[in-house]
Amino acid sequence: MNFFINEQEVEFQPKQTVLQAAIKSGVYIPYFCWHPQLSMSGNCRICFVEIVSERGNIIKPACATEITEGMKILTNSEKVILHRKRVMEMLLLNHPVDCGICDKAGECLLQDYHFAHHGSPTQSLESKAHDSKYHNLSERIILDNERCILCSRCVRFTQEISKSNGLGIIGRGDHSLIREAPDNSFASDAYSDNVIDLCPVGALLSKKFMYQSRVWYIAPTKSICPGCSNGCEVKIWHRKDSWKLNAVSTEKNQKIERVTPFYQNVENRPSNLQIAKDTSTALPEGKSPWICNIGRDLAKFYDKTRGLYPICKGKEINFSEAINKTIELVNSAKSPTMLVSNWASNEELKLINNLPKISKVFFNERDCAEGEVSSDELLIKSDKNPNSKGVHKYINNIANKIPKNCDLLIVFSLLGENFDFTTIQSQLASGAKLILFTPYLRAENGFADVYIPISLPTERNGSWINDAGEENKFLQCFDKPKNVYDFSEIVINISTQII
Amino acid sequence: MNSPDKKFTEVASDGSLIKIANPVKSSIIAGDDPNKVLVSIGPSHPATHGTIQILAELDGERVSRVDVHCGYLHRGFEKECEDHTWHNLMPYTDRLNYCSGLINNFAYCDTVEQLMGITITPRTKYIRTLLSEYSRIADHLTCIAAALMEVGSMTAFLYLLTLRDYIYEHLANLTGARLTYSYGRIGGIACDITDSWFTRLEEILVLYNDFVGRVHKLMDRNRIFIDRTRNTGVIKTPEAINWGYTGPILRSTGAPRDLRKDSPYLAYSELDFEVPVGINGDNYDRYYVRMVEMDESIHMIRQLIPIINKHQGQAINVDDRRCTLPPKELVYTQIEALINHFKLIMEGPAVPAGEVYCSHEGANGELGFYAVSNGSGNPYKLHVRAPSFIHMGGVHQMLEGFQFADIVPTFGSINMIGGECDR
Numbered sequence: 001m002n003f004f005i006n007e008q009e010v011e012f013q014p015k016q017t018v019l020q021a022a023i024k025s026g027v028y029i030p031y032f033c034w035h036p037q038l039s040m041s042g043n044c045r046i047c048f049v050e051i052v053s054e055r056g057n058i059i060k061p062a063c064a065t066e067i068t069e070g071m072k073i074l075t076n077s078e079k080v081i082l083h084r085k086r087v088m089e090m091l092l093l094n095h096p097v098d099c100g101i102c103d104k105a106g107e108c109l110l111q112d113y114h115f116a117h118h119g120s121p122t123q124s125l126e127s128k129a130h131d132s133k134y135h136n137l138s139e140r141i142i143l144d145n146e147r148c149i150l151c152s153r154c155v156r157f158t159q160e161i162s163k164s165n166g167l168g169i170i171g172r173g174d175h176s177l178i179r180e181a182p183d184n185s186f187a188s189d190a191y192s193d194n195v196i197d198l199c200p201v202g203a204l205l206s207k208k209f210m211y212q213s214r215v216w217y218i219a220p221t222k223s224i225c226p227g228c229s230n231g232c233e234v235k236i237w238h239r240k241d242s243w244k245l246n247a248v249s250t251e252k253n254q255k256i257e258r259v260t261p262f263y264q265n266v267e268n269r270p271s272n273l274q275i276a277k278d279t280s281t282a283l284p285e286g287k288s289p290w291i292c293n294i295g296r297d298l299a300k301f302y303d304k305t306r307g308l309y310p311i312c313k314g315k316e317i318n319f320s321e322a323i324n325k326t327i328e329l330v331n332s333a334k335s336p337t338m339l340v341s342n343w344a345s346n347e348e349l350k351l352i353n354n355l356p357k358i359s360k361v362f363f364n365e366r367d368c369a370e371g372e373v374s375s376d377e378l379l380i381k382s383d384k385n386p387n388s389k390g391v392h393k394y395i396n397n398i399a400n401k402i403p404k405n406c407d408l409l410i411v412f413s414l415l416g417e418n419f420d421f422t423t424i425q426s427q428l429a430s431g432a433k434l435i436l437f438t439p440y441l442r443a444e445n446g447f448a449d450v451y452i453p454i455s456l457p458t459e460r461n462g463s464w465i466n467d468a469g470e471e472n473k474f475l476q477c478f479d480k481p482k483n484v485y486d487f488s489e490i491v492i493n494i495s496t497q498i499i
Numbered sequence: 500m501n502s503p504d505k506k507f508t509e510v511a512s513d514g515s516l517i518k519i520a521n522p523v524k525s526s527i528i529a530g531d532d533p534n535k536v537l538v539s540i541g542p543s544h545p546a547t548h549g550t551i552q553i554l555a556e557l558d559g560e561r562v563s564r565v566d567v568h569c570g571y572l573h574r575g576f577e578k579e580c581e582d583h584t585w586h587n588l589m590p591y592t593d594r595l596n597y598c599s600g601l602i603n604n605f606a607y608c609d610t611v612e613q614l615m616g617i618t619i620t621p622r623t624k625y626i627r628t629l630l631s632e633y634s635r636i637a638d639h640l641t642c643i644a645a646a647l648m649e650v651g652s653m654t655a656f657l658y659l660l661t662l663r664d665y666i667y668e669h670l671a672n673l674t675g676a677r678l679t680y681s682y683g684r685i686g687g688i689a690c691d692i693t694d695s696w697f698t699r700l701e702e703i704l705v706l707y708n709d710f711v712g713r714v715h716k717l718m719d720r721n722r723i724f725i726d727r728t729r730n731t732g733v734i735k736t737p738e739a740i741n742w743g744y745t746g747p748i749l750r751s752t753g754a755p756r757d758l759r760k761d762s763p764y765l766a767y768s769e770l771d772f773e774v775p776v777g778i779n780g781d782n783y784d785r786y787y788v789r790m791v792e793m794d795e796s797i798h799m800i801r802q803l804i805p806i807i808n809k810h811q812g813q814a815i816n817v818d819d820r821r822c823t824l825p826p827k828e829l830v831y832t833q834i835e836a837l838i839n840h841f842k843l844i845m846e847g848p849a850v851p852a853g854e855v856y857c858s859h860e861g862a863n864g865e866l867g868f869y870a871v872s873n874g875s876g877n878p879y880k881l882h883v884r885a886p887s888f889i890h891m892g893g894v895h896q897m898l899e900g901f902q903f904a905d906i907v908p909t910f911g912s913i914n915m916i917g918g919e920c921d922r
Binding site: 096105 | 833849875
């Protein structure tokens, strides 16, 4: 079945709308309220197209118009351009003069559409209507009602995707406001932060990201959320190389500024923008454009004080001494055992598997925390670690418990939360030695016979296997601290010298 | 000393050594010929005014071979432009031929405007034409003053530079800078010209007649000057065209080639002016062509002043939000203007995808910009055809066979500007 967009013949499926078919065939139609994953609302009116008809052409919103055989659509006619201009004029009528202080500025759809489709000065002589500017929707999200264009994307998200029904619109007409449900269900919505990305303007803002960085100072790197075994692909946003700070607040150079889902829809961006050309993030079949709030907070897994030098029994030593000491301990032990983190990358696991003499024990880094969702149908899985499948795939003969006769325990832990020094010590024979590989500075490091700091997953490339058995890559976001090495480098160093 | 540089030789199939061009080192090597002396002038030498090295092989007092190296200034103009928005790179264009920055500004603006399909307002068109000619005068004054000083004429030098300084101060009054104006804007100019500026312009035009008249009297029929410059640094029309020469150097050989006449841009088609040419292509012709060109420029400025006044009160920037910044008072009070301002500053003017080559008659010759846009706010590629850089390719033609002492006056008459040789 065929119809015509701008006199070009285009195929369509039954029940398809003009907007869906246009996106599929690469024709640009702007839209605010519509979203590929949400139901149709049809309130923003920016997606107007002209339908050619013998009884006179009519203007209809593309998102709400089902295609009929042979239908003729114009997306760039004079009439359509005029209507878009009028719609933009209306949407900006009460919009505050906020770009300078708005976190959304630079990636705001309202800015893009105004520049592309409107651009003229206001004709209004009325003063702007004012509203609440800092309304707390939850502990995580703040709402600026003056910026809101009432597209209702966020409301539909809580109804259709997260199913918390946490948001709604109160009031009528000019007095309409987005508000949280009185039962506080929005606060407990495990997916609430997605409405920040969904918001086409700067109305819904992350409290954590608020005023932290302008978006043009930061760039995304593809990574994987380690929060559970679903392994959602995410973008970790960090300071651009060209905007690295040299003097004040240099810690910002190493900071995870925000985390967003890797996949996004960019087909409604005007085609001259860089973002519209980035097709690498277009949503493939079977992937999710959402992530949960744990993923948004993944920085807290890594954001702890780092160990920066090797320690031997409480004394600082240099790296090569520490490696020699490690080899000496392994060679003199009768049955050395290694706790293998299920946060380790597949590349590290393959190397660990080749280590001779040392028996490997599965080490579960993280359990479900209090108040955390254990599992649900949407994304969250009950295994709260990214690579348990990888450990079982790449390490042969992995044990679940530390053997009784263990006289040297090598701990390789990337999170360090579940590693409890006193419990571990009670499981060991007296006089057993301890070698510790972890990125963080902890009191236990001093008790270990050798402690060597290692890099974080955000400081190197690697891959993890998720719950569904897919191997996904994460990429390096930051440089390692000086004198800190990847665990894989250390394993390569040791493995050849074990007798 | 006599052995060929091994690194730059290749063994051919028959076993003989082939010399291959060394991209860095000169092909002239000291000691190649025991009867000749190699003299290196520059790259830091007061008489080269510009970081350039001239390696001259001397046979007695005669220059037998010359190798000119102009790669000592590297700012990466073209590459740097790719990383700046179409507007932000305006100050870089000032620094190409910094003796006539306004011509560079306007040539660049014209290039981008052609890509965007913009027609500038009449007032801006005439102002740009006037300022281009005014800059040409300043540029020629600089060149002639330096060239005369190099043959010992300090008086003429001071007369001309005094006049040039009046012009620089006058331009600073309009644009805020003596040299690096950044006065062009895509779709217009930075600010309008006031009546008082024109009053001073009239004064300077009178001063021009006075000062340049004195130089004419001092130099034109001066026996010492003519002996020193006639038949030195000669280049003939065919060679000049083969080496890509344009501007006063080409015209001094007798070829009346001038983009203002051949492919008129701005308001040149509406103006009455002549293209002066020389007869011999030597240093004297280059001096005289520039002197007459300045007179022509003055003639054009006198025609332009009433036309600009006729367009008094007209807009200077086109009404096109793709390139023109909204008025500041609206940016602070209206979201519509604020967004336009934000998009223009953060993402750059919306220049549609495409490519264009546009050239203006710079003070030294054809100044061309080749711009490629992929539709974003930065140029995908911006190439500049800078006359000085092209001239440096054939400058040895004008030095070889003449006296060693002619190098400096000849080089002065070429008016090499280091900023344009930047690659």
